Amino acid sequence: MILAFQRDNNGGTGGSGSGGNRGGGQHKGGQQNSRKPRPKTREATKRQSMLNTHKLAPFKYDMNEILSSTQMDPAKASSFLASVIAKASRQSTREAKDFVKTYLEAEEITKDEHDRICRLLDKYSKYR
Numbered sequence: 001m002i003l004a005f006q007r008d009n010n011g012g013t014g015g016s017g018s019g020g021n022r023g024g025g026q027h028k029g030g031q032q033n034s035r036k037p038r039p040k041t042r043e044a045t046k047r048q049s050m051l052n053t054h055k056l057a058p059f060k061y062d063m064n065e066i067l068s069s070t071q072m073d074p075a076k077a078s079s080f081l082a083s084v085i086a087k088a089s090r091q092s093t094r095e096a097k098d099f100v101k102t103y104l105e106a107e108e109i110t111k112d113e114h115d116r117i118c119r120l121l122d123k124y125s126k127y128r
Contacts, residue, residue, distance in 0.1 A: 047127045051088035051096070059124040060085070066116050070109055080108075084117070093121045 051059065060081065067077040080103065088096035097118050104114040 048092040049094065049122075049125045050090075050092055050128050051085065051121070052124055052126045053089055055124050056085070056089075059120065062120055062124075063117070066113060066120070070113055072108055076108075084121075088121055088125070093125045096121055 063081050063084070067081060070077065072080065083099060084096050087099050100109070100114055100117050100121075103109050104111065109117075
């Protein structure tokens with residue numbers, strides 16, 4: 001029978017009967033539970049509409065349907081889709097809509113496509 005021992009931080013072997021820093025032994029200085037409880041301060045952050053990542057696959061499918069009907073280059077459309085998803089899931093759908101609006105102003109997409117993408121962002125978003 002082979003027994004394996006692990007070294008603890010003090011250089012000794014740590015088995016089932018060693019003192020170490022495990023279990024209910026005393027802490028340094030002989031005081032047990034000497035930590036003072038911290039006051040519970042919770043900063044309220046404003047909830048924002050963000051992309052629901054649980055519904056990411058249907059969102060991508062619907063976005064690809066919209067982007068396939070645009071005059072945008074397919075390589076550029078893929079990058080555009082990735083940027084929209086990143087902004088909508090990490091920052092907010094408002095940021096993603098502003099990003100889409102820049103493409104509208106640069107005349108890469110039409111007003112109708114812009115509106116469809118914004119409706120899609122609203123459809124697949126949730127507050128968090």
